[in-house]
Amino acid sequence: MKGRWLLVLALVLLVGAFVLTRLVDNRYVYFAAYVVLQYVVLATAWNILGGYTGYVNFGTGAFFAMGVYTSVFLIQSVGAPLPVQIVAGGVVAGLLGLGIGYLTLRLRGTFFSIATLALAVVLQTMIINWEYVGGAKGINIIRPAQAPFFSNYVEFLFMVMSLLAIGSVAVAWLIEHSRIGRGFAAIRDNEEAAECTGVPTLRLKLLATTVSGCLMGVAGAPFPYYLSFVDPVSAFNLSYALNSLAMPVVGGTTTWLGPVIGAILLGTTQQLATVTISSELNILIVGVILVFFVVLAPEGIVGLVRRLARRADA
Amino acid sequence: MISLDLLLNAVVAGVLLGGFYAAVSLGISVTFGLLDVVNIAHPVFVILGAYTAFTLNSAYAVDPLLAGVVFAPVFFLLGVVVYRIYYTSFESKGESSQAGGLVFFFGILFIVEVALILKFGVDYRMIEASYVGESIHLGPIGIAFRLLVPCVAGLLMTLLLYVFLGKTFYGRAIRGVAQDSLALRLMGADPVKIKTLAFGISIATASVAGALLIMISPVEPSIGRAYIGRAFAITVLGGLGSIGGTLAAAMILGVAESLTSTFSGPSWALAVSFGILLLVLAVRPAGLFGRR
């Protein structure tokens, strides 16, 4: 898709979101949409590393939680406003990504995944033992009384998350259409060959882990205000790791569109299921959808559509 | 205050725990270490094993370990079925889509977990066996049967698997299949059959490991998730492809957890274990006994 058209589309969506907040009073829509948009960011972030370079991150929870707890820390210490929290969350998580990238740069892909898992456990233990941000008890966060520009805070958070979602997709799009993206693809296809042909694999991998981590932290930063309660179990929840992995895979990992489709599809299904079927069958549905899609469409929805388009052409 | 008594007991407790961890991780060691299949659902099969042992135990007062062994062939078949689906969807295409396989197994994890919830409910289940709660004392060292039996069983399983992989034709075929399937075919073995066999064996170990788990503590369907990290960490720490390495790593992690719990603070026990893993990976990426 041409870049200019996408920019127009993005602006249209943003305006649409804004209009929505003016028209629809039903707050449930915003709470549910926030979660789906959050997953767009997480899935896109995961895919920058996992889909483009092939390095599967298993510790999304760690980066997301870094964003969450940076916000909590800032709220508790200096009462920082949301934009500052977002930037700080991104920076902290990005540094974490840089760190883990550096630590594991010699590891083959699967070892990297295990290392991210280990990292999540270590970080969770550290947070549990840090009383200032609540520790194991968790902490109640009081939302600011007034939301800037909007009648209530949830609509504000919804707009913020829409912006973040579009922003992260933009980052993914830019990477994909640049030399960096081609370098990533080279690493994914055959890292050794890429090294031999002069691709700066180390620098690229570090860039990927940093950007990916940063975006995950950004996704987590507004979480304290969204939920008004934070505890390590929710922040480090396995479902973040699982969903941020499943959504790009279901949608298609080779392009920015895949995570978006996957996030919208899986995210919406989960939100709907929570308030309709609402029982252990929820988990069953997620499991069945995962197996179903991955077995029948291993290249994701994007891959499936591409294949059909190709056959239509032929 | 580091008294010798306490230290000895902590080490022994760690070793016992390690034997149990080895039992849980053996399946991952085979599938991830030898076949390069990331079966993240393995722990939920362990839980399934715990429940099958529970069923026999509560209905017919069968000893859980015996139940675990009795069900092992059933689990083997289950493993065969799961692997067939996995193979047809992923490996047969030639591309090793790691992420895709992961998602597949996550789906399986959820499906099995829900099946357990639907059948058994979410209440905690425990088993009754005459030796649970008894312990023997060797001087200052106390050993609870509740942990001794799983440890011994874990050691036995490791030994059996080790011998199988080292000395039998099929065992050696499994070792070779990930590395050189062409050579394997030339020797008359079908790589797909061999991999299926290996996967089946790994799920069979889950049946026994589950029986051991429910001996140690109460289970409910979602506790499997806590073991995902440990099992993979142990396999990687030990070195992919090395069964002996898995046992060693399980022991190391068990002892590390035990020592941290006893002397500095149980809060940090898991962090210490994973910290050790990260350190080893940073220094020696292949793990302790890994080949590369």
Place this chain on the structure above:
Amino acid sequence: MMQPWRRWTISWPVALVLAVTLALSVGGSAMAQGAKPIKIGLGMALTGGLAANGKAALLAMQIWKDDVNKKGGLLGRPVEFVYYDDQTNPATVPGIYTKLLDVDKVDLVVSGYGTNLIAPAMPLVIERKLTFMGLFGLANNDKYKYARYFQISPNGPNAAAAFSDGFFELASRQNPKPKTIALVGADAEFPHNALTAARETVKKYGLQVVYDKTYPPDTVDYTPIVRAIKATNPDIVFVCSYPPDSAGMVLAANEVGLEPKMFGGGMVGLHFTALLTKLGPKLNGIVDYAFWVPEPTMKFPGIEAFLQKYQPEAGKAGVDPLGFYLPPWAYAMMQVLGDAVEGTKSLDQGKLADYMHAKEFDTIVGKVKFGPDGEWAKARTVTIQFQNIKGTDMEQFRQPGKQVVVYPEEFKSGNLIYPYSAARK
């Protein structure tokens, strides 16, 4: 291997069916005609870590609903529940409650089970000025000091301390007085809270802390922890734990031979049938907190009748068969709400809150009176000791004498057997 086109033809119809099913279930809840029902909305843990209790609570609440509807409902209208599974995941709570309020348009809301599941709902109910009943949450209203919040658990104004006050008061009455104490608990919300309060109480009684550590909730083996505790030779061992670790600590304590003069604390889960029966005599001597036990001093009007209705249903639903822990309180919570609605003859949130602050309610768990912050005006957590448990048969627990109330005087049904080892003979 399936041909791509075949995969396509299979996957699309199935996806369509899935979508239609979901759409139908969302939109297809057409209500029957008749007297407009009163809708009470809630989220409840039906899956996840707290589901065992959550499902039992929901069952109790449904029994209340049936009881009320048999008598003609509230204000002459039938009562209906609209509930969703919060999956023991706090992140689902805001979405659930906004759906209940904005889409399902429920008349009243109550909370789910547990501090962490109540917390995210607080800002929502405060913003809309709703009267909100909480089911077993610790300190949810501390930061907000909201006037329309009411907590049914009898912990009183100093909730976290209620779990340890009785325990330490009893300890101080023993002769010779115990001097040293080991504190231990899980790295989780309730144990942390209870232990923090316990540390204050311990100072008040002048006890010396010789061990004070916490463990991760998914610890497998508690033997090293128990050994480390034993090595410090404490007079008292005070444990705050959830079901799996409660069981783990008890088993380990038995194996290691930990026998302080007093053992127990705030150990959740020991009253669950599964653990009562499987741990059996190993529980003897442990001093724990309780909210209600089948002792003669706690035979409040209606409790027996409730248990008669609950226990057969529980077996079918696969939840705690005896139902001594949470279910009576879930039922009582609904009794309070229902009483308030009938008492004010309205669904006005403000009127309900005022009524609930003023009145002393009669429920199946006894008289309930709320203080200004929504907690009970006076704590009524009791301290019990497990005594005379023989074998692992479940029926023995229906009779009094196994979970003996040893404090406070008001509900005392037996004497504390001290030291701990004497109760184990």
